Amino acid sequence: MSDKAARKKQFILDTAKKVFSEKGYKDVTMKDIVEACEISRGGLYIYFESTEQIFKAIIDAESAAGDDVFSRTRKDATAGDILAIFLKEQKKELLLKKDNLSVAMYEYLFVKHANGESCKDEKAKFDAAVEVLTHLIENGTENDEFYCEDPNGAARNIMYVIEGLKIAASTYGITEEDIDNELLFIMSGLLSGEE
Amino acid sequence: MSDKAARKKQFILDTAKKVFSEKGYKDVTMKDIVEACEISRGGLYIYFESTEQIFKAIIDAESAAGDDVFSRTRKDATAGDILAIFLKEQKKELLLKKDNLSVAMYEYLFVKHANGESCKDEKAKFDAAVEVLTHLIENGTENDEFYCEDPNGAARNIMYVIEGLKIAASTYGITEEDIDNELLFIMSGLLSGEE
Amino acid sequence: MSDKAARKKQFILDTAKKVFSEKGYKDVTMKDIVEACEISRGGLYIYFESTEQIFKAIIDAESAAGDDVFSRTRKDATAGDILAIFLKEQKKELLLKKDNLSVAMYEYLFVKHANGESCKDEKAKFDAAVEVLTHLIENGTENDEFYCEDPNGAARNIMYVIEGLKIAASTYGITEEDIDNELLFIMSGLLSGEE
Amino acid sequence: MSDKAARKKQFILDTAKKVFSEKGYKDVTMKDIVEACEISRGGLYIYFESTEQIFKAIIDAESAAGDDVFSRTRKDATAGDILAIFLKEQKKELLLKKDNLSVAMYEYLFVKHANGESCKDEKAKFDAAVEVLTHLIENGTENDEFYCEDPNGAARNIMYVIEGLKIAASTYGITEEDIDNELLFIMSGLLSGEE
DNA sequence: TATGAATGAGTCTTCATTCAT
C-alpha cells in the first residue's frame, strides 16, 4: 500500500510540477493542484500540507535527479569539449518551454529571501558549478587549450551570465541566437588568448 | 483641484513603491496599499483600479526620472572613467536595500511574460544599455584604453552579468565583495589586452 | 456613520445573543451568526473577528446593564425583604427560557479554564455577591430578623446553591417547585434560629 | 476472538476517557480518539459510530463501577462518620485533575437538554443521593447526633452545594480551602442545633 | 472627491464517514 501511496505522491509531484511551470510559485494554490490532479481537496492534504511543501519536494527530486553533466562526459574529452557540452546543456534548459521551473524557482527564492531564510542549497549549487568550471578552465589552461589568467573569475563570469540569460528568458524572452551569441563570446574569450 | 489630485496621486505612488519594494509584486493587494496610504478603499479606486496599474505608473515614473549615467559624465572623461562610473552605479543599486524594486519588477515581468504580453519596454532599456556600452567600449578601444575584439559582445556580457548579479542579490543574497569581484573581472578583461 | 455602525453592532450583538442562548458557546460559528443576522460573511468580520469576541462583548454589555438588585430596593426595606427580592430575582433568571446565556457562559468558562486563562471577572462577580449577602445577613442578624452565627458561610452557601440550581436547570431541568423548595430552605435556615 | 474485541473496546474507552477529560465533550472528534488510541480511522468505527456513543459507554461504565460510599462504610459507623466520609469523597473528586469528566459531562448534558432529551439517568443519580442523605440525616437526628428539622431539605441543600462547587471547580477554579469551608459549614449546620 | 460599509467569491483547512484491500 505504501507502494501505491508512493506512486500517488509521485503523480501529484509530477502534476504539480506542470502547474508550477505554468503559473510560477506564488500564484499556485492547493486548489490548482487538486484540480490538476483531479483528486479531492482532502485527498491532497493526505500527502502534502502546503504548496511550499510540494514545491520543496519537487526541487529536491530535481536535485536528486540532477544529472551532473561533467560526470557524464567521456574520460578522454578535452576541457574545451566538456565546456562546450556544459554550455549546450545550459542552452537546452534555457530554451525549455514545458516543465520549466525557472520562474517558480525565482519566486520561491524571492519569498525565502524576503523571509530572511537562507537559500544556501541553491547558493551551494551555484558555488559548486563555479568550482567545477574553475577546475575545468585551469585544466584547459594547463593543456594550452584555453588561455586564462583568472580561471575562478572566468568561471564566476560564466555562471552569472547564465543567470542573466535565465532571467532574460523568463522575462523579456530570449532567442536561440541570443544564447548562442553569449555562449560563443564566453568560449572565444577563453580561446582568444591562444594566439 | 487637479493640482491637489496630482499630489495625492503622487503620494499614493510613493507610498505604494515602498509596499512593492517590501512585498514584491504578486503579493501586494489593493488593501495593502490602502492601509499603507491610510486612505479609504474607495478613495484609492478613484485614482487607480488595480495594483498592476499602480505598479505600471511607478515604473513609468522611474523610467522618466531614470538618470542616464552617461549623460551626467563630464565631456573630457575617458571611456574607462565612464565605464567605472557606470559600474559603480550598478553596484550601488545592487546593494540598495530600501526602495529596491528588483523583486517586484521581476515578478511583474514574469506575469507579463506568462501572459504572452511583450516586455518590450524593459527589453528596450536593456538593449539601449548594451548599445551605449558598445559605443563606449569602441571608443575606449580606439583610444587604446581598452583592448577588445568584440565590443558588442563585451557589452552584452556586462549586461548579462549585471542581471545575474541582480537576481543573485534578490535570492541568495550577495556581498559587496562578490560584486566587486565581478566588476573587476569585467574591467580587467577590457584592460588586459593592452599589454 | 459611527452612529449607524454602533446600531448595527448592537443589532449583531442582540441577534448573536439569541444564537448563543440557543446553541451554547462552543457550537456557535461565525456562519451561524451571519445567517441569524442575515448579513454577509465579510460584513460580520467588519465588526467582530471571532465568536469569542462577540461573546465577550455580549457578556460585557450584560454586566454593564447588570441591575444591582440591592441598589434598587427601597431604603426602608428590611433585610428579610431584600433577601426575598434577591432570591426572587434569581428564581426569575433560573426559569428564563429565552435569552438565557447560562449554558453558553458555562461553556465559555470551561474553555477559558481549560486554556489556563483566569475567569477572574466572573469569580469577582460571585465574590461580590457573597460580600453583599454577608452584609445583608449581618444586618438582619443585628436587627434580630435573622439568626445566623456565620453570615459569611451562609452567604457562600446561598451562592453555591444558586450555582447548583443553575447547572441543574441547564442539564436535568428544574421545576419552579424545586427552586421554591431550595429558596425556602435557605430562608427558613436564617429565620429558624429566632425561636 | 470476542474476548480480544472486548479488550480492544475497553482500551478505546479508557483512552477516550482521557481525551474527554482533557477536552470536554463537544470538542472531541473521532479523529482525536483515533489518534489517542493509535488505531485506524476505520478501526474505531467498527466499535463505535460516534463520539456520543463512546461517551455514553464511558459514563455507563462509570455508573456501573460507581462505588457507593454508603455501602462501603462499616455497619457500626455513626451518621456523622458516614456523612464525613461522603463529603470527603466529594472533596476528593472535586480536586481530581486527571480523568475528571465533570466538564465533559456538563457539556454532554447541555446537548441532551438542548435537544429536549431527558437526562433522567443523571437526575436519578442526583435524586438517589438526596434520598440516601435524607435517610442518613434522619438517622442522625434520631440518634441526637444531628439536629435538623428538615432532613430532606438539608439533603437537597448539600447536593446543590456540591453541584455549585463542581461547576466552580470547572470554571473559576477552586481551592482546597474553599471546599473545606463549604463542607464544614454544612456539617456545622447539622451539628449546631445540638447545643 | 472621499469614505468605509457591504457583498460575495475564492482559498484554506479539518473532519466524519465510506470503502477497497
Added chain:
DNA sequence: AATGAATGAAGACTCATTCAT
C-alpha cells in the same frame, strides 16, 4: 477485523469591488 486512502461538506478568513452617503 483492520487499515488508511479518499471524498466532500463545512466553516474560517481575506479581498476586490461596488455603492450609498
